[in-house]
Amino acid sequence: MTGKKILLVEDEAAIREMTAMALERAGFAVIEAEDAQQAERALSDGLPDLILLDWMLPGTSGIELARRFRRDEYTYGVPIIMLTARSEEDDRIRGLDSGADDYVTKPFSPRELIARIKAVIRRASPEPDKGVLDIKGLVLDTHSHRVSANGKVLEMGPTEFRLLQFFMAHPERVYSRSQLLDMVWSRGSFVEERTVDVHIRRLRKALESDGFDGFIQTVRGAGYRFSAQV
Amino acid sequence: MTGKKILLVEDEAAIREMTAMALERAGFAVIEAEDAQQAERALSDGLPDLILLDWMLPGTSGIELARRFRRDEYTYGVPIIMLTARSEEDDRIRGLDSGADDYVTKPFSPRELIARIKAVIRRASPEPDKGVLDIKGLVLDTHSHRVSANGKVLEMGPTEFRLLQFFMAHPERVYSRSQLLDMVWSRGSFVEERTVDVHIRRLRKALESDGFDGFIQTVRGAGYRFSAQV
DNA sequence: GCTTGCTGTCATACGTATGTAATATTCCTT
């Protein structure tokens, strides 16, 4: 559980440093940012396991930033905890609406904060970042967020990308539609199981011009499987 | 997946009965309770596979009850889904904190509720990991959902796959048609015993090109047996 | 504003698996 990377976005230096210290003592690696710009720059160095976001920020507000992170396919899966002052407590609904996983009111005890962080990380338990996945010429780069077949770039939507990423990280194994919804669609949203069929179709379509669509295999009555075998 | 037992704790009779009906039609066995006391009494008759808990209950609240279940070593492992009204949505965090595995806001569609129930149950009770069954070159992989004979992939239907899986997990033992129907077919489906013969035939056909059909042996007057011996 | 791309759902088409009945074969008993 330790060694997790946390991005802390907080403009007040006193609070930021105190918080960072508490987190580091608890075994987390903390990246500090004062505002939205610094935060986004920090993100380009690799995704953290969790983002701690102050509600009130100069410039782009915390809530706006949270929304942006949730929409961005790159940061989509990273859990977010909002830091709010007690007087802002009424707004916590909007905070949750914006996609935050939890909120903590200031002033908070380090113990409480760490407990919540651990809970959220455990719940989210993000996939280990594999970097580049290469299976028989089909290459998926999680960093550049690109897929290529024998060097030729393939176009596909964000959902198809995540689907393919999951499949390539877990090949030779059947997943039911329900499992795929859990793993690829992750949080909150309720979608029909049949929707998986449609995205499978779209993924196959994106792969078929290079003959890789055969890797996505239907297992009748069970689900789908990614396999480089015939 | 069906036949799972669900404890439904909800004080409003209308909602409770409607929910119970929807769940029963989906194949769940529902135990109804109006309040905390009834719920605890119901639990003493045996643990359910999941607890559906209304947020607002007369007397002991749903959240308090959830906390209690989580602390009690007897009920500790039973997954909980909270039912909350939309206006209570901001309390969702506390709901998760209290140990709930998911929450559903009222009004909910039966389909969504059932989907979430299935997801939570599946996560809570992962399939026993059988892994790979290998008997003299006949290999059945439950993960990839594949059967191969000395490396060559064999094609067969879902029922034949389940049948073979059962046989390979219980070799050297005779099973009557009636027993096989119990173990391999989903409960509650009324199928002729003679149908087993047909699927045995199909399984043998799938195996015969590689000489493995001899493993499926007829025991006249008793049933069938899987045996790697002559 | 408008356009574009993505998502989720639906209706429909399609193929295959399934259960049963009919017929053939094998095995055991007498």
Place this chain on the structure above:
DNA sequence: AAGGAATATTACATACGTATGACAGCAAGC
């Protein structure tokens, strides 16, 4: 060897699961 019972095999209608294309709602960018 014959008769009867159990099993094997084939054929077939139907049900079921999957594939596919079209569509409407959104959000993002122009």
